[in-house]
Amino acid sequence: MIRKILRKVSFRLSLWQALIFAILAIVLSYVTHTLIVEQIRTHEQEVVSFRLSEFTLEYERGGVEAVKTLANARRKRAQRVFFLRLASAENKTIFLRDPEDWLEFNSDLLRKVPVPTDTRIRWMELNAQDGNALYLAMHRLGDGTVIYVGQSREDTDELLGNLRKRALLLAAVLLPLGFAAGIFLTSRALRPVRGLSKTVHGMIETGRYDVKVTRGETDNEINELVSLFNRLTMQIDGLIRSMREALDNVAHDIRSPMTVIRGRAQLALQRGDDLTLSKEALAECVEESDKVLRILNMLMDIAETEAGISAQNLRQIPVAEISAAVADLYDSVAEEKDIRLKSEATAGLTVKGDPVMLRRALANLVDNALKFTPRGGEVSVTVAKTGAEIVFTVRDSGPGIAKGDLPKIWDRFYRSDRSRSTYGMGLGLSFVQATVKAHGGRIECESKPGSGATFRIFLPA
Numbered sequence: 001m002i003r004k005i006l007r008k009v010s011f012r013l014s015l016w017q018a019l020i021f022a023i024l025a026i027v028l029s030y031v032t033h034t035l036i037v038e039q040i041r042t043h044e045q046e047v048v049s050f051r052l053s054e055f056t057l058e059y060e061r062g063g064v065e066a067v068k069t070l071a072n073a074r075r076k077r078a079q080r081v082f083f084l085r086l087a088s089a090e091n092k093t094i095f096l097r098d099p100e101d102w103l104e105f106n107s108d109l110l111r112k113v114p115v116p117t118d119t120r121i122r123w124m125e126l127n128a129q130d131g132n133a134l135y136l137a138m139h140r141l142g143d144g145t146v147i148y149v150g151q152s153r154e155d156t157d158e159l160l161g162n163l164r165k166r167a168l169l170l171a172a173v174l175l176p177l178g179f180a181a182g183i184f185l186t187s188r189a190l191r192p193v194r195g196l197s198k199t200v201h202g203m204i205e206t207g208r209y210d211v212k213v214t215r216g217e218t219d220n221e222i223n224e225l226v227s228l229f230n231r232l233t234m235q236i237d238g239l240i241r242s243m244r245e246a247l248d249n250v251a252h253d254i255r256s257p258m259t260v261i262r263g264r265a266q267l268a269l270q271r272g273d274d275l276t277l278s279k280e281a282l283a284e285c286v287e288e289s290d291k292v293l294r295i296l297n298m299l300m301d302i303a304e305t306e307a308g309i310s311a312q313n314l315r316q317i318p319v320a321e322i323s324a325a326v327a328d329l330y331d332s333v334a335e336e337k338d339i340r341l342k343s344e345a346t347a348g349l350t351v352k353g354d355p356v357m358l359r360r361a362l363a364n365l366v367d368n369a370l371k372f373t374p375r376g377g378e379v380s381v382t383v384a385k386t387g388a389e390i391v392f393t394v395r396d397s398g399p400g401i402a403k404g405d406l407p408k409i410w411d412r413f414y415r416s417d418r419s420r421s422t423y424g425m426g427l428g429l430s431f432v433q434a435t436v437k438a439h440g441g442r443i444e445c446e447s448k449p450g451s452g453a454t455f456r457i458f459l460p461a
Helices: 002-007 009-076 107-112 154-189 191-206 221-270 275-307 319-336 355-372 428-438
Strands: 083-087 093-097 122-127 133-140 146-152 315-318 340-345 350-353 378-386 389-396 442-447 453-460
Touching: 009 083, 009 093, 009 133, 009 146, 009 154, 191 221, 221 275, 315 319, 315 355, 319 340, 319 355, 319 378, 319 389, 350 355, 350 453, 355 378, 355 389, 355 428, 355 453, 428 442, 428 453
Parallel strands: 340 378
Antiparallel strands: 083 093, 083 146, 122 133, 133 146, 315 350, 378 389, 389 453, 442 453
16 A cells, blocks of 8 residues: 555655755755854954954053943943953953853963964954853054953854754644645646546446546646547547448448359359359359459558558659540540530649559549539549649539538548449548548548539649
8 A cells, every 4th residue: 555655646746846845945944044144243243343443442542441441331231241351462361351151261261362463353263161152353452452352152053043943843844744735736736647547447448438538627738638638539439430330331341242142152053054044143253252352452552552652653743644544534434424524734734643543543533523423414624733732623513412421521431322322332532532641632522412522632733
């Protein structure tokens, strides 16, 4: 159980957050402490400097007695206690004001300190036996007398100690609270991810992909991931449905000719003495086998086209050559159905592609147009340049395509209501779309019931 909790992302993120917070808090505390100490030391130096200047002026005005009088006056006013010593040039004490509460400080230590030889102010720190320190300034006067003024750092050290204790206490309280808050916030932020994981487990167990994860209201990266996941599941569900429908259609389209083959073969076996019947049965078997092979070959062609076109087969092709070849191929079909087939292409235009595949794609569109155009109708094939694209347009005057069928006509084995009465595998437009995409182009269809259909292939010029 504990190991499972330790492996959780929310726990690890919170731990890292707490660690980073602790490091930043330590750095901030150190910097703050350093600044406070520096500020206090500066203030101490200013106070001691002021006292030193005050007693120096008093000594210059009235000598040792004036200094004693001022020291006693300062003591009676209960101002902050300070240390005061006057010494001769030989470092012999002339006057000493050593506060009574400084029992742990031995003023005799100053006799070991070398006497200044110039009038510059010297700063020093002497430690008492109890660990406290005396911050001291000494200054040599013009007559050789040395004046020492200082104050204890006991109060400031106590203040800094209290600050450090409170900072540690605050850190001891804030770190667990911050860690707990981090776990709560991280767990809440990762709630969509847990929902995502739960949904994926459900998809694996049930095999259903028509499920969605609830998306949060805020626009953040995790909710964007949830949206993308929902879109992906919709696409996967659509693909699975398409595959199932395609398999059903393949099974249906193959089962019919296979049933015919089996039935004719059984009949031929039962009446094996009738040579004519056997030949007819074999002919029908070959015909039905060709239908199955056409379906399988078309599926293979679509798969190969979607996998990509070999660069060896690409070359610059005159577009007029493609449209003319397709028009010539279907002239007799159009004439037989009494349909006017017109072909028009702008001279001098070329497109880079596989000539065989492009002719097959255009031929599929023309074949469909002729298939659904009634007698006396018209089918036109035009090729022109629009901007940076070559546009192949195939327009017919057939019954048109229902609006609900337009998005589905590119699906494999899909056949709209208008094509139910006409033989077809439902693979032609899938092959056309795969070919166009393999050439870096796109294909569109516009149609209204009763107004014919217009297919446009856009290829890079």
